[in-house]
Amino acid sequence: MGYNIAMACDFFFPQPGGIESHIYQLSTKLIDRGHKVIIITHAYEGRTGVRYLTNGLKVYHVPFLVIYRATTFPTVFSFFPTFRNIIIREQIEIVHGHASLSSFCHEAILHARTMGLRTVFTDHSLFGFADAGSILTNKLLKFTLSDVDHVICVSHTCKENTVLRASLDPLMVSVIPNAVVAENFRPLSHPAYSNGPDNQLQNFNAQAATPLPHYLGPNDTITIAVISRLFYNKGTDLLIAAIPRILAAHPNVRFIIAGSGPKAIDLEQMLERNVLQDRVELLGPVRHEEVRDVMVRGHIYLHPSLTEAFGTVIVEAASCGLYVVCTQVGGIPEVLPAHMTVFAKPEEDDLVAATGKAIAALRANKVRTERFHDQVKMMYSWIDVARRTERVYDGISGVLSEAEFYGYDAADAASWSATRGRAGVQSFALIDRLKRYYGCGIWAGKLFCLCMVIDYLIFLVLEMLAPRENIDIARNWPEKTINKAEREREKKDSIG
Incomplete structure (x- = not known):
């Protein structure tokens, strides 16, 4: 009953x-x-x-x-x-x-x-x-x-x-x-949701249900996605301080930032001061059904929150096949296994170092992000x-x-x-x-x-x-x- x-x-x-x-x-x-x-x-x-x-x-x-x-x-x-x-x-x-x-x-x-x-x-x-x-x-x-x-x-x-x-x-x-509803947060190339194989190799992959790894070359552009309310407790000040240093250290990196809030003005002013408009794309507020479309444009998801009880968005990012860089605060360490995340202290220097570590791991092809979706699907329901x-x-x-x-x-x-x-x-x-x-x-x-x-x-x-x-x-x-x-x-x- x-x-x-x-x-x-x-x-x-x-x-x-x-x-x-x-x-x-x-x-x-x-x-x-x-x-x-x-x-x-x-x-x-x-x-x-x-x-x-x-x-x-x-x-x-x-x-x-x-x-x-x-x-x-x-x-x-x-x-x-x-x-x-x-x-x-x-x-x-x-x-x-x-x-x-x-x-x-x-x-x-x-x-x-x-x-x-x-x-x-x-x-x-x-x-x-x-x-x-x-x-x-x-x-x-x-x-x-x-x-x-x-x-x-x-x-x-x-x-x-x-x-x-x-x-x-x-x-x-x-x-x-x-x-998370894993079907709503899937990588672009996931075989279970593709429109149909174009050749024998893709057909074999679809039958095996194991997507091909996507290797990044040393000069390929790596996109870091950030989707968050732009408030102090979400670490927006930390993000504003870290972005110029990350982009200065890694020429082939760019950012996509979605979200709105009182800290949006501070973020825009930082981009103008450092002339980074061509490397940082601000999308403004996005609807929940559009989050996946933003995430799949990235390779790394950056989550600089200062306090978090769980952090559903990092599970959604991992389900989309993104390598997660996040602050080690609150309940975040409980959410995803270690091979999906790089943890940082809620400090500027450590966040920059952790992001650099994630970029290096992707360029060295040490992380199998194409497997994340199926693993997340098994963990959360x-x-x-x-x-x-x-x-x-x-x-x-x-x-x-x-x-x-x-x-x-x-x-x-x-x-x-x-x-x-x-x-x-x-x-x-x-x-x-x-x-x-x-x-x-x-x-x-x-x-x-x-x-x-x-x-x-x-x-x-x-x-x-x-x-x-x-x-x-x-x-x-x-x-x-x-x-x-x-x-x-x-x-x-x-x-x-």
Whole structure:
């Protein structure tokens, strides 16, 4: 039996990005597995109200004020009437919020708990502990995660960061990585997707499913691709400092840079100062479906990020057959095997040296990038991500026993229950919720309790003024029927 799930986040299409892609891909795969999924996000230019995407995925674009980097103004309570209406109309059972900086996510989880719904939170980012922005974000996260059923992180580094920031029991946090649709990020010459062999040699290659290596001569031009939001945390300042040095040391190298952001002006000024317009091509913002077309123009993908929980874009680059140069920060070292990457410290000198090392390796033909696509396809699968997420839903809904969900020996059940809770037993009782919020700090705990009490009173008023029986139930999209053979094939694909 499937669940009715609402994904809540400020970040969703048409805005491009890793979180947006994650929510879309996970939702479509959960629909394939027999669940009902809707998306709740804010309105974008030209998109307000209800939209349907591929696979019957319904998106609610709620018209709220956007203040910074596609996040809505945090009103705390004014979203509740609209949210309650959507939840009742769609008969939602589980609310799954994404991203620490999403106002919609935090408010949706608060309101969902008030309405007696199970909740899950997925963290996609890393945050510090010292600056004012991180301190406020961490306190907000502690407020939200004090009353959530389970937390998912996209890497083990992200899990450690989230556990420390929100003072969580590590056993209440699962690690489920991102993935890619390998078919959408394929090299130009991959035999499985070519239009047809032109000669016997290509025909033999297609049958063997092993593409021919492409050798670079000493004078061939090597193109370095960069696709990123041009923000400080994405390492744009590091990139600006490194580009002139890389191009000066390697005459037959050029850059292709795609993306937009406040650092775009600094990048353009650097090109003008160093007269590098003929060797650096700025594409500006690109849509997600155009990312592959940009990547296949390059040989190396440069990722200078200063903080990253996972880094889906480097998996996409490797799938396209690019050699990856990236900073050794956050969860990036967990993403790809060593033969696909050259790591650098988040410093200018080390980034320049690592890029030079990658260029030398390609010219010496020491890296078999033509094999990367098939290897990435075997490592990452959205079907596997959806299945593991579904297991979390089973755990918080009580379908799995405590021993099955946590994986402990049944003989240790007594001692385990005495010291640990289990996913899915977060009480909805008002007094229990107040106890959890009160423990969040001397002053913050009292403020959180006040917010929760006000939220509960608003819920009672809404129940009286707009009774549930007066809200029309939305018709469901026709369910996809997956026969047993298809499910077995999915299982083999995700394992293989």
